Structures are given as C-alpha cells and as structure tokens.
Amino acid sequence: MNTATTPYLSLCSYNITFHLVSTSTWKPLAFPPPTKRCHSLRCRLSSRSSTAHVAVEDDLQAFLQVLPYDLREVLLNDPRRAQLLEVVLDLGRLPEARYLGEQGGQYLRSTEVLKEELEYAQDAVGEFGGDNRAGIEGTLHRISAIRSRKGEIVGLTCRVGRAVSGHIDMVHDLLAYGKSILFVGRPGVGKTTVMREIARVLSDEFHKRVVVVDTSNEIGGDGDIPHAAIGGARRMQVPEPSLQHRIMIEAVENHMPEVIIVDEIGTEAEALACRSIAERGIMLIGTAHGERLDNVLKNHTLSDLVGGLETVTLGDEEARARRSQKSVLERKAPPTFYFLIEMRERHHWVTHLTEKSVDMMLQGKSPLVEIRRRDEQFRVVIERWKTYDGDEI
Incomplete structure (x- = not known):
C-alpha cells in the first residue's frame, strides 16, 4: 500500500508490531472492515x-470591566474563576455565573440587575453587530445581547474567551x-x-x-x-x-x-x-x-x-x-x-x-x-x- 497517498494504514495481519512515536511523525491507522484477524489496538x-499540558490565557481583567463593580469583586475572589464560562445579566433578575463542567449556574448577589447596569455594559462594549454580538477589542471575549420588541437591550450573555x-x-x-x-x-x-x-x-x-x-x-x-x-x-x-x-x-x-x-x-x-x-x-x-x-x-x-x-x-x-x-x-x-x-x-x-x-x-x-x-x-x-x-x- 502506498502510504504517501493513503492517510490510513491497515494493520490487519497475523503479526502486528506497534511502536510509540511522537505525534509529529505518527501515522493514523485505518478503520478496516472487521475480519477474523483484526485486533483491537x-x-x-x-x-x-x-510534558503534556494545556496553557490558557483569558485576560479576565478586561472581561470584568464590563460587569457591575460588585460582581467584579465576587468573581475575582472566586476560586473557580479559571473555569468561568459566562455571566448572564437579565433585567429584573439576579446576575448568574456559569462554569465549565457544571450544570446550572450560581447567583452572584441577592439584588436584581438594573437597567443602568445594562446600559453601562453596553457603553463599555460599544456597538453590537447585526447578529447582536459584540466583543472587547484586543480580547477573545464575546458579549451577546437580548433585545425587547422596541430594540432595547434587556439581557446580556457575557462569555469568557480563552486562548488555549x-x-x-x-x-x-x-x-x-x-x-x-x-x-x-x-x-x-x-x-x-x-x-x-x-x-x-x-x-x-x-x-x-x-x-x-x-x-x-x-x-x-x-x-x-x-x-x-x-x-x-x-x-x-x-x-x-x-x-x-x-x-x-x-x-x-x-x-x-x-x-x-x-x-x-x-x-x-x-x-x-x-x-x-x-x-x-x-x-x-x-x-x-x-x-x-x-x-x-x-x-x-x-x-x-x-x-x-x-x-x-x-x-x-x-x-x-x-x-x-x-x-x-x-x-x-x-x-x-x-x-x-x-x-x-x-x-x-x-x-x-x-x-x-x-x-x-x-x-x-x-x-x-x-x-x-x-x-x-x-x-x-x-x-x-x-x-x-x-x-x-
């Protein structure tokens, strides 16, 4: 079989020799049809x-500047801030944080989101596009808006963007x-x-x-x-x-x-x-x-x-x-x-x-x-x- 042109190599045979190599030289194997001599490898x-590792950069400080001041303090002191996925701000409801790998969310305070807080966030972010999304310049964070029938912003989903x-x-x-x-x-x-x-x-x-x-x-x-x-x-x-x-x-x-x-x-x-x-x-x-x-x-x-x-x-x-x-x-x-x-x-x-x-x-x-x-x-x-x-x- 010509391995230069065929991405997958078949190893269905009587004798199989397998070597561990780095991913820079390793060739992925075939998914051949099941036969009596095929072995599960x-x-x-x-x-x-x-060393295997994943490096993460999230520029969380820039993200927190969009949020009300009291929420910034809560999130900065949160031991799970590295797993923070998004913050939801809905008018008249409690602000909520959601985390990677967790079901549901966690309320960040006992008072509801005010219209002034949404306006502050909107001013901090700038203009939203036709898809009701905006970003923070120089970062990977995404802010998505929910609007009323009159076009006013009544909710924000502030998602943390990470360079991984x-x-x-x-x-x-x-x-x-x-x-x-x-x-x-x-x-x-x-x-x-x-x-x-x-x-x-x-x-x-x-x-x-x-x-x-x-x-x-x-x-x-x-x-x-x-x-x-x-x-x-x-x-x-x-x-x-x-x-x-x-x-x-x-x-x-x-x-x-x-x-x-x-x-x-x-x-x-x-x-x-x-x-x-x-x-x-x-x-x-x-x-x-x-x-x-x-x-x-x-x-x-x-x-x-x-x-x-x-x-x-x-x-x-x-x-x-x-x-x-x-x-x-x-x-x-x-x-x-x-x-x-x-x-x-x-x-x-x-x-x-x-x-x-x-x-x-x-x-x-x-x-x-x-x-x-x-x-x-x-x-x-x-x-x-x-x-x-x-x-x-």
Missing part, C-alpha cells in the same frame, strides 16, 4: 513536547495530511477554541497560507488587528452573518489561501461555498451545527458537507442481495470534509473517516471510528477500530 501517544494552546495535540497528526476536517459538538464544548489553535499551528508550524473567515470575530477577537492566538493566519471579517458565504469565496478568489477556516457553517449557501472551495483543492477547517454525524447527515441544509443523500431504485436482484427495499438512500457525492470529529467533551473526541462512516450508516451498519481522549498525565490516547453506536461511544 489501543495506542498511547506521547505529547509533541516532553495544547488542544492541538488531539488532532495534530490529521493536519499533516492536508485534508479538510469538520468539527461538530454542542455549544460550549470548545469548537471555536480549537479553530483558533489550528489557525496558529497551520500558519506558524506548517507554514500554510491560512485565511480565517471570522463572522462574529470569535476566532480572531474584536478589533481590526486579529488576536495573537491565531498566529500568522490572516483574518477576513464579515459585515453581516448572511454574507459569510460570499466572504469565503472572496477569500479564495482574492488572497490565494491554502487553508480556509470558518466557524458555524449553518446555511445552504455556506455549504455550497464549502464544496466549491474544496473542489479547488483548498483545505477547509470548519464547525457545523449538530452533535453527531447523523445530525449533519439528516440535516437537508448541511448534508452536502458529508456527501449528501439521494434516493436510488435498485433492481430486484440487487435488492435481494442487499436484503433491502428497492428504494434506498445512498451518498450522492464525495464528502466536502474528509474527516469529521464529534467533540463529545473538551478532551473526548470521536473521529470519523467521513466517506466510510456515511456509507456504512446508510447501509444500516455501525462504522469503525477512533476515540481520542487525554489520560491522567494529559497525554493523548487513541483507541482504534471501535464500533460506533451513537451516544454510547
């Missing part, structure tokens, strides 16, 4: 550095192939954070021409100068969310990127723009709405990202051979994204080889996937040839 990968380095070890080996990768997962699981570090690594370590299409300034931060967390990647801002697909095509036509990074692919026009970009041989790194592969597959708007669906009528003999009905669903085109990663948690990912997984799911079978986790020493551990059964894996 567990690979512990060493970090690319001598170290997550890239979870996917560094896949980046070396230059194949497009789609990330899915529930809100708050860290998709945008991963996009940010991938932008930095592809531009600074792989020396690729990277353009980030930044619709809400979440990847590159607010302001005209992008945050240092994206390294040497260039950033194109999007004036209106509805124009994201146009800016994606403009990036390709005007700036000759080798990689395009885009967050929150959610419309048919954006899915079509992704396919057009992929057909030009450009590597795409993106996120989409949904928690699992089947969420994207069943989404009529986004299914094109994983190859799309079409109804095919089988002949009598073919239907009998498949033991299926004569009308079946099949993938109609190659997937736009070669890999799809389900981010279950920040340190628990499920990796699909998109084409194979989609085909097997459409045949009513369970695909084989890779499970990527961190161990007690924070090193990446990959379990291969695991049978995928949705939420249970």
Whole structure:
C-alpha cells in the first residue's frame, strides 16, 4: 500500500508490531472492515513536547470591566474563576455565573440587575453587530445581547474567551495530511477554541497560507488587528452573518489561501461555498451545527458537507442481495470534509473517516471510528477500530 497517498494504514495481519512515536511523525491507522484477524489496538501517544499540558490565557481583567463593580469583586475572589464560562445579566433578575463542567449556574448577589447596569455594559462594549454580538477589542471575549420588541437591550450573555494552546495535540497528526476536517459538538464544548489553535499551528508550524473567515470575530477577537492566538493566519471579517458565504469565496478568489477556516457553517449557501472551495483543492477547517454525524447527515441544509443523500431504485436482484427495499438512500457525492470529529467533551473526541462512516450508516451498519481522549498525565490516547453506536461511544 502506498502510504504517501493513503492517510490510513491497515494493520490487519497475523503479526502486528506497534511502536510509540511522537505525534509529529505518527501515522493514523485505518478503520478496516472487521475480519477474523483484526485486533483491537489501543495506542498511547506521547505529547509533541516532553510534558503534556494545556496553557490558557483569558485576560479576565478586561472581561470584568464590563460587569457591575460588585460582581467584579465576587468573581475575582472566586476560586473557580479559571473555569468561568459566562455571566448572564437579565433585567429584573439576579446576575448568574456559569462554569465549565457544571450544570446550572450560581447567583452572584441577592439584588436584581438594573437597567443602568445594562446600559453601562453596553457603553463599555460599544456597538453590537447585526447578529447582536459584540466583543472587547484586543480580547477573545464575546458579549451577546437580548433585545425587547422596541430594540432595547434587556439581557446580556457575557462569555469568557480563552486562548488555549495544547488542544492541538488531539488532532495534530490529521493536519499533516492536508485534508479538510469538520468539527461538530454542542455549544460550549470548545469548537471555536480549537479553530483558533489550528489557525496558529497551520500558519506558524506548517507554514500554510491560512485565511480565517471570522463572522462574529470569535476566532480572531474584536478589533481590526486579529488576536495573537491565531498566529500568522490572516483574518477576513464579515459585515453581516448572511454574507459569510460570499466572504469565503472572496477569500479564495482574492488572497490565494491554502487553508480556509470558518466557524458555524449553518446555511445552504455556506455549504455550497464549502464544496466549491474544496473542489479547488483548498483545505477547509470548519464547525457545523449538530452533535453527531447523523445530525449533519439528516440535516437537508448541511448534508452536502458529508456527501449528501439521494434516493436510488435498485433492481430486484440487487435488492435481494442487499436484503433491502428497492428504494434506498445512498451518498450522492464525495464528502466536502474528509474527516469529521464529534467533540463529545473538551478532551473526548470521536473521529470519523467521513466517506466510510456515511456509507456504512446508510447501509444500516455501525462504522469503525477512533476515540481520542487525554489520560491522567494529559497525554493523548487513541483507541482504534471501535464500533460506533451513537451516544454510547
């Protein structure tokens, strides 16, 4: 087998020799069809550095300046401030803090949020965009507004933005192939954070021409100068969310990127723009709405990202051979994204080889996937040839 052109290597044989190597040289393994000689392997990968760690920069002081003074003091003295996810300020309700890994929230004081406090926060942040989002210049923090029917702000969700380095070890080996990768997962699981570090690594370590299409300034931060967390990647801002697909095509036509990074692919026009970009041989790194592969597959708007669906009528003999009905669903085109990663948690990912997984799911079978986790020493551990059964894996 030509390993230079085939990303996955099959190890189905009588004798299997396995060596631990760093992620800079390691080659990911195949998800071959089950056979009698296939063995379930567990690979512990060493970090690319001598010690595995994740470094976090959150610039919390700038974030706290948006909040009422008494809330700043409470949060500064909170031992869990490193896990602070967001602060919710709703008019006439108690202010609430929410933390990573915790259900629900915690009230920060016993008095309700006043209109003057919301106005102060609005003045501190500045103008909100058409998507009711704003940022704090020079940071990655995001402030989202809830408005009344009259257009007045009656609620704010103040989300802490963190520049995290170290997550890239979870996917560094896949980046070396230059194949497009789609990330899915529930809100708050860290998709945008991963996009940010991938932008930095592809531009600074792989020396690729990277353009980030930044619709809400979440990847590159607010302001005209992008945050240092994206390294040497260039950033194109999007004036209106509805124009994201146009800016994606403009990036390709005007700036000759080798990689395009885009967050929150959610419309048919954006899915079509992704396919057009992929057909030009450009590597795409993106996120989409949904928690699992089947969420994207069943989404009529986004299914094109994983190859799309079409109804095919089988002949009598073919239907009998498949033991299926004569009308079946099949993938109609190659997937736009070669890999799809389900981010279950920040340190628990499920990796699909998109084409194979989609085909097997459409045949009513369970695909084989890779499970990527961190161990007690924070090193990446990959379990291969695991049978995928949705939420249970």
